[in-house]
Amino acid sequence: MKPEKTLEKETKKWLSRIENELPSAKKAKLSRPAKEQMENVHAYIKDCRYFLEKNDYINAFEAIIYAWGIYETLLRLGLLEKEEK
Numbered sequence: 001m002k003p004e005k006t007l008e009k010e011t012k013k014w015l016s017r018i019e020n021e022l023p024s025a026k027k028a029k030l031s032r033p034a035k036e037q038m039e040n041v042h043a044y045i046k047d048c049r050y051f052l053e054k055n056d057y058i059n060a061f062e063a064i065i066y067a068w069g070i071y072e073t074l075l076r077l078g079l080l081e082k083e084e085k
Helices: 003-024 032-053 057-076
Strands: 025-027 080-082
Touching: 003 025, 003 032, 003 057, 032 057, 057 080
Parallel strands: none
Antiparallel strands: 025 080
16 A cells, blocks of 8 residues: 555544544543643644645644644543543
């Protein structure tokens, strides 16, 4: 598989996964900085979609990885919780 296709596939996989997980994230009392970071998560997801539309797979992948990094950090700090299904 060509590197571009691999990158596109991985980006779409992680984009789908975070979009499925975000609704199950319960927000604890979010401080202002934590709220701002959640805004960044959503902004990076939006950026990822934009770059995918432009077939810019490197920037799309970078954006979704940043979104995941922020999201997972908020979870690990206990600022968000995932609801168990």
